[in-house]
Amino acid sequence: MLATGVVGAVEDPWIRWSWVSGHVDVITAALVQHIELTLIAVVIGLLIAVPLGLVAWRSRVFRGPIFSLTGILYTVPSLALFSALVPFTGFTILTAEIGLVSYTLLILIRNIVVGLNSVPDEVREAARGMGYRPLAELVRIDIPLAVPAIVAGLRIATVTTIGLVTVTALIGEGGLGSLIYDGLLRDFKTPLVVGTVLSVALAFVADLSLAGAQRLITPWSRTRATT
Amino acid sequence: MYLKRILVLGASMVALALVTTSCGSTGGPSSSASPKGTVTVASFNFSESIILAHIYGGALKNKGYTVNYRDKLGNREIVEPALENGQIDLYPGYAATDLNFVDKRQGVDLEAGTDAATNVQKLNARLSSKGIKALDASPAVDQNAFAVSKAAADQNHLVKLSDVSAVASGWTLGGPPECPQRPFCQQGLESVYGLHFKAFKALDAGGPLTYAAFKSGAINIGLVFSSDGGISANNLVVLEDDKHLQQADNIVPLIRTAVANSEVSALLNSIDAKLNTPDLTAMNKSADIDKQDPADLAATWLKNHGF
């Protein structure tokens, strides 16, 4: 069924394959930009979240403020956050990334804390008994055992970020969001559909890759039921 | 042992990030900047502007310059300041609207008039201290126009904008969010025509949202552009600007003086001389109605005109 779309009675099919084949370069560039923006956000998010997560795990004093602040950042809608940053950091990748990284923090920190908490006490006592110093225990026992939870958080953070990158089209970035935005500006369904489908596909690929990666690095968790 | 696996994984993620960043960031050969230099061309977020930007940019590229595009950067409130602070080098402007915009920004009286050359002269007077130059105006014109549905025009006997005064108080005006503050938009309708509408609906600049609003009856009169492809396709009629609210909005390239060497200026001026309104209107229609690529349309125009 051909929708008549927004502008009058003009035929605009949901996918115009000729446009797709003629715009492979544009589509690829958008996809690559999308992946870049996502990777930067998630990697930086992780780099910030790990130390903050360790602090929140160990210190009751800091746990509350860390969760409150990242929770607030998480709840603020993306368009609001990007617009609030623009007067200060302009229409730049920096603005996009500050926003995107902020959204990853709560999920990552929370899962790091919960993951570390889930290390059974007996295991830690055994490690102590075997002579592990605190740092060694952390690096060789606690963190590896927390990996399933951390990766679970990483998966959510990544999928969420992939969705949010589309909104950055409004501040001049966008990745696949620029295709969606083009669809809106010109009442043109094809880039809209292509941008959406690729965005969802990217999210799935990322999610499955991370799940697979997790299984590779934590073979002991394969027998436990995880989603 | 597992730590090693995590480190390997982390390293590969970072490596992946680095590879994609270097591989495809701007999509262009950023490593091989031409000796002639780089020009960053921006466009407003409607098709005509993108077409013009790619006409200018394409011609420059054919002459050996490296051209970066910032398409659909935004409206004038975003694009003109970007030119002033050097984030972009060039954009296709409109003589009267840009002049009034710059006047307002500098806090002086609005000076745009009905002669394009005079508008350009005044633009240069205002912008030279900012390191910006307005080149030659083109005969091609695209100015604000106000349209109503054909049905409304017939029903209320509307031919000229002045005719609207009979119905304005019950009508809703549609336009881009900045319309209430623009002298060629709602402000002008009020001061020159004495039209005070019941309501204003923020949509886009003569784009799909505006056409949709006409269709759904959300607005009675809306801002369109005189060279728009969608006007007749959507059963709209443009009302005559009998009191000459709109001034000479000829296409004119606004460019940073630092980039405007004699070759660049001559090239852009010769393009301007060859642009005309019918061609522009036809290209707009191809982009917005037939969904062709603005960049492709620009390339075709360049080829047809020997650039």
Place this chain on the structure above:
Amino acid sequence: MNFANQVLQWFLNGAHWQGDGGIPHRTLEHLAMSGASVLVAALIALPIGIGIGHFGRGGILAINISNIGRAVPSFAVLVIAVELFGIGARPAFIALVALAIPPMVTNSYIGMREVDADVREAARGMGMRDRAVLWRVELPIALPLIMAGIRTSAVNVVATATLAALVAWGGLGRFIVDGFGLQDYPMMFAGAIMVAILSLIVEFSMAGVQRLTTPAGLRPSKPVQKEEPLGTARDTAMVAA
């Protein structure tokens, strides 16, 4: 500090509090749209999630629908809705309902599955029929997670309603989008602040409602130490769009 002053002046300007474009009207518009879409979504999603959880079939779909929902960008859903339904309140409403459904389906399904099999057995052993087991045993126990799902959806919806201003709807997002178009940074920032505050209010009120509707016997006596991490089967995550 000049910018902060400009934002303050914007709030103090009486004109910004009046009329259809004023703060009270936009706020009510935003809340009404959010409330209506969450309500309608709940009427669709809860029976599905609870039903699947009760009968124990189709669980894989129920769990994964949340992941699928999270993978679809809300911006795209809005634009697609506009392509299908034109501009205005209708596509905004439909898009918001669509976005609100997945978390509620998943969370209510998981809530129902988490009811201890022994408890169900005991209830049946006491002679309760299927419907009684559902209403008097399963639902009260599943209620916290059901409420968590509603809460997640509510916050999502309030956030995405902000984006709907891009497709000519109203709400508080209007200040952000118009401020953007006018490059009126104080307006834009003021809009951002208002949206943020509204989201937080909704988040905290829903948390309160969630706590109130948790049967006393299920409330943890002290903060839960060993919670499940986000992203595993028992996902009580909040996702802001």
